[in-house]
Amino acid sequence: MSKRRTERLLSIVVLLLSTRRYLTAEEIRAAVLGYPDEHEAFKRMFERDKEELRDLGIPLETGLNNAFDEEPGYRIKKQDYELPEIRLEADEAAALGIASRVWQSAALAGAAAGALLKLKAAAVPGLPQDEDDDKQHPGIEPRLTTQEPAFGPLWEAVRDRRPVTFLHHAPGRTDPTKRELEPWGVVNRRGRWYVAGYDRTRDAPRVFRLSRITSPVKMAGPAGSVTVPPGADVRELVKDWDRSPARDQTAVLKVRAGAGFRLRRWAAEIAPDETGWDRVTVSFADVPWYADYLASFGPDVIVLEPPDLREAVIRRLKGVLA
Amino acid sequence: MVTSSERLRRLLALVPYVVRRKSVSLSEAAAAFGMTERELIDDLNLAWCVELKAPEPYCPIDLSYEGGEITISQAESIARPLRLAADEASALLVALRMLAEVPGDSSAVARLIAKIEAAAGASGAASSQVATIQSDSPNVRDLAAKITAARTAGKRIHLRYYVPSRDEATERDVDPMRLLAVEGHAYVEGWCRRAEGVRLFRLDRVLDLQVLDVPLEVPDEAEARDVDAGLFQASESDERVELELAPAARWVVEDWPCESVTELGEGRLRAVLRTPDTRWVRGLALRLGEDARVVAPARLADEVRAAAVEALAAYT
Numbered sequence: 001m002s003k004r005r006t007e008r009l010l011s012i013v014v015l016l017l018s019t020r021r022y023l024t025a026e027e028i029r030a031a032v033l034g035y036p037d038e039h040e041a042f043k044r045m046f047e048r049d050k051e052e053l054r055d056l057g058i059p060l061e062t063g064l065n066n067a068f069d070e071e072p073g074y075r076i077k078k079q080d081y082e083l084p085e086i087r088l089e090a091d092e093a094a095a096l097g098i099a100s101r102v103w104q105s106a107a108l109a110g111a112a113a114g115a116l117l118k119l120k121a122a123a124v125p126g127l128p129q130d131e132d133d134d135k136q137h138p139g140i141e142p143r144l145t146t147q148e149p150a151f152g153p154l155w156e157a158v159r160d161r162r163p164v165t166f167l168h169h170a171p172g173r174t175d176p177t178k179r180e181l182e183p184w185g186v187v188n189r190r191g192r193w194y195v196a197g198y199d200r201t202r203d204a205p206r207v208f209r210l211s212r213i214t215s216p217v218k219m220a221g222p223a224g225s226v227t228v229p230p231g232a233d234v235r236e237l238v239k240d241w242d243r244s245p246a247r248d249q250t251a252v253l254k255v256r257a258g259a260g261f262r263l264r265r266w267a268a269e270i271a272p273d274e275t276g277w278d279r280v281t282v283s284f285a286d287v288p289w290y291a292d293y294l295a296s297f298g299p300d301v302i303v304l305e306p307p308d309l310r311e312a313v314i315r316r317l318k319g320v321l322a
Numbered sequence: 323m324v325t326s327s328e329r330l331r332r333l334l335a336l337v338p339y340v341v342r343r344k345s346v347s348l349s350e351a352a353a354a355f356g357m358t359e360r361e362l363i364d365d366l367n368l369a370w371c372v373e374l375k376a377p378e379p380y381c382p383i384d385l386s387y388e389g390g391e392i393t394i395s396q397a398e399s400i401a402r403p404l405r406l407a408a409d410e411a412s413a414l415l416v417a418l419r420m421l422a423e424v425p426g427d428s429s430a431v432a433r434l435i436a437k438i439e440a441a442a443g444a445s446g447a448a449s450s451q452v453a454t455i456q457s458d459s460p461n462v463r464d465l466a467a468k469i470t471a472a473r474t475a476g477k478r479i480h481l482r483y484y485v486p487s488r489d490e491a492t493e494r495d496v497d498p499m500r501l502l503a504v505e506g507h508a509y510v511e512g513w514c515r516r517a518e519g520v521r522l523f524r525l526d527r528v529l530d531l532q533v534l535d536v537p538l539e540v541p542d543e544a545e546a547r548d549v550d551a552g553l554f555q556a557s558e559s560d561e562r563v564e565l566e567l568a569p570a571a572r573w574v575v576e577d578w579p580c581e582s583v584t585e586l587g588e589g590r591l592r593a594v595l596r597t598p599d600t601r602w603v604r605g606l607a608l609r610l611g612e613d614a615r616v617v618a619p620a621r622l623a624d625e626v627r628a629a630a631v632e633a634l635a636a637y638t
Contacts, residue, residue: 003368005326010333010400011372014382017399031376052327056334057407057445082402084441091430092437095421099434102417108409112417113356114331115410118403119438120354121339138470139426142503143549144417144454159408159448171572174589185451191506192576211576228451235453254636261489265529296605298629302636314637319611320630 008034009049013058017081022063022073050074083122093123098137105146107155144188148210151186153217154195158183161226163200167215168208176214181206182226185234196237197226205232207241247283251290252305255280259300279304287312331404332357333365337383338403340394348390366392411442412449420454424503425463426470462508462525469498469510472533479512482530483523487599491529496521497540504549513544520544522553560596563603564617567591571613574606592617604629 011032016023025046029035035042053060059080062072088096100116103109146152150166157164164183169176183197184205192209199206255263255278264270269281284290291312294301303310324332336355340346352362369383384396406414418435422428439446472479481494496512499520503509507524514521562581567574569589584592597603600622607616607626616623 002324002326002329003364006329006333007368007372009326009330010369011374013330013334014372014399015374018382027376031374033373033375052330056327056331057405057410059405078399081399081404083405084443086437086441088434088437089430092434095418095430095434096414099414099417099421099431102420103413108413108416111407111409111413114335115406115414117332117335117339117355118406118410121335121342121403123342137500138473140424140466140501140503140508142417142420142424142454142456143505144420145505155452158451159412169572169589172570172589174569185453187453187455189455189506190457191504209576212572234451235455238453239455259489261484261491262486265484292609292611295611295633296609298604298608299632299636302633310637314634316609316611317630317634317637319613320608320626321634322612 004034005049008032009053012049012053013076016060016074016076017078019075022061022065022069022075024071024073026071028074083118086119086122088119088123094137098141102142103144105144105151107152108144108146145191146193148193148213150195150210150213150217151193153219154183154186154210157217157219157226158185158195160223161228162219162223163221163226164217165220166213166217169212169214171212177201179206179208180220181208184226184228184232184237186210187234187238189238194238194241196234198229205237207237245285247285249285249287249306249309250281250283251294251303251309253280253282253294254278254302254304255297256300260297263297263301284309291316329365329368333369334400334404336362336365337369337394337397337400340385340392341397341401345391345393348387348392351392363387406438406442406445408445408448411438411446412452414438415442415446415449416452416454419449420456420503423454423456424508425466456503456506459526465510465525465528465531466501466508468531468533469501473498473538475533476538478515478534478536478538480532480534481523481528484527484529486527487602489601492516495534495536496523497538497544499540499544499546502549504553509549511546511549513540520547522547522549557596557598560598561600561619563595563597563600563619563622565593565595565603565607566615566617567593567610568613571610574610574614600625608633 012028015028015031029042035045050060059076061075061077064072096116096119100112103112154164163180165178165180167176168179180200181195181197182200183195185196187194187196194207194209196205196207253263254273257276257278263280263282267280267282271279273279287309291309294303295313295316303313332355339354340351348359348362352359355362366385366387370385372383373379373381382396382398385392385394415435415438418431418438422431422435469479478495478497481496483492483494485492495515498510498512500511501508502511507526509522509524511520511522567590572589572591575583575591575593578595580593580595582594586592603622604626607614608629616626
């Protein structure tokens with residue numbers, strides 16, 4: 001079945017590309033093999049075919065040939081269909097090969113592979129990408145993974161400018177909250193995906209980490225109903241979202257000799273203390289966060305100063321025993 | 323099994339691909355499209371069989387693959403590839419912009435971005451709504467440049483490398499195989515002479531790097547890891563660790579790959595993870611304090627408590 005369907009779809013593309021006139025559904029049926037005789041069955045099949053062609057990005061145009069026509073017809077304009085002429089230098093072709101392997105998510109990996117095939121088809125023959133797709137690239141090869149189920153629908157919502165709803169569970173909260181968002185963009189920052197947009201629930205711009213979306217993402221409006229305000233910069237929104245504060249406080253720690261390698265690496269000063277211990281001076285940003293971090297070293301790190309950091313570490317350790 | 327629309331998409335690229343090259347061997351075309359020769363022949367037959375009945379019956383596509391060489395003598399209106407769809411243009415442009423951001427020579431990437439933007443037209447517009455932010459430190463950029471140079475020159479490298487699970491520095495000789503940026507970090511993958519195996523080294527954990535005057539030599543059995551399945555690959559011998567997390571500790575399951583995560587209600591989670599070395603879990607449990615409980619293994623729960631008791635003793 002699939003073979004005949006592909007054949008039929010290919011016939012429609014060839015037919016509509018070669019006509020300057022709009023062809024009606026009936027004219028298409030007359031020219032293309034494989035449509036049923038029964039009218040309703042044909043209409044249903046033709047509707048599905050049109051949808052499939054449009055999903056592939058084929059610019060199916062609808063129109064009337066003259067004012068007397070009652071039924072609209074279809075055609076495909078060559079200049080809308082064809083990929084413009086593109087010439088690639090050898091190094092550009094190599095970069096194209098690497099770029100086509102960046103996406104690891106099902107949806108966009110397929111899209112990138114599709115783009116690569118078209119560009120390969122269009123490119124001047126004899127370019128190295130024909131033979132050297134797997135040639136070793138000396139520089140860094142980036143990879144983008146999207147394990148979060150929310151990525152697919154959010155990308156579609158952003159692309160089609162549609163609002164969405166979802167449940168978002170922030171750390172520290174006992175329950176998720178329902179959000180209605182006009183998404184402006186999705187951003188990958190240090191390997192993590194975020195969506196930024198206008199939160200209708202909170203009446204303000206907001207950023208959400210995709211891994212904290214706990215429900216399916218649902219479309220909450222038609223395509224084109226979201227306007228991204230001019231000047232909205234999703235990159236900056238996400239950068240601001242968890243910008244690391246300045247390390248403007250200083251701690252003095254007793255660190256067991258041979259332990260706390262991570263701490264020593266960033267230390268401002270390391271001096272010997274009593275036998276088996278060093279005194280390490282290090283800068284930090286935030287007492288609660290840094291206290292958690294220091295608690296992870298257990299008995300290898302003891303906070304001497306400041307007192308509030310010392311108290312916070314003691315509280316954390318007592319919590320373990322609670 | 324490919325769907326009919328995937329197959330159509332492939333055919334609409336295959337025909338122009340052959341037309342552009344005038345003649346191309348079955349094996350070369352099959353490799354370029356990532357299919358078997360059998361599948362390729364099926365596709366060619368399908369295109370050749372296309373027939374229009376009206377107004378005059380005719381076959382718009384004429385081709386031959388006699389002697390293993392494909393030629394297309396008539397391709398009519400589909401001799402040129404279809405334009406890039408919005409998803410295709412966006413996927414490629416986002417990937418290229420990311421490639422332009424990672425350390426390395428990006429002049430070819432910048433030229434390619436301009437060409438693809440021009441070719442994609444409006445289809446590429448949505449790509450500006452997807453951004454990637456790499457924030458590699460100057461140190462990481464410098465290391466990446468050194469490793470690229472070593473690979474180009476065919477030299478082995480020596481690393482002083484920090485191992486966080488053991489909180490110590492190690493010395494290793496490595497034959498670099500490739501550089502990767504995955505999940506927000508840059509890595510060098512290479513044959514580690516000490517472990518006698520393929521290892522990934524995160525560049526921000528490299529404390530020192532020297533290019534050795536020894537030829538780079540990757541053994542034949544060295545196989546690149548499938549990083550795309552996730553950087554962390556649990557093994558059978560790994561220990562199973564079960565944690566119960568309070569709402570404030572929910573972030574743990576975002577930052578560590580878990581075998582399973584179960585909502586326990588009230589925002590609490592049960593997380594099961596596997597690890598070859600439980601030392602880091604002890605540190606994690608200590609930092610989470612009352613927001614986490616080690617459910618299993620019991621030995622680890624005892625270790626965490628003992629470490630907390632010992633640490634508290636130092637404060638009294």
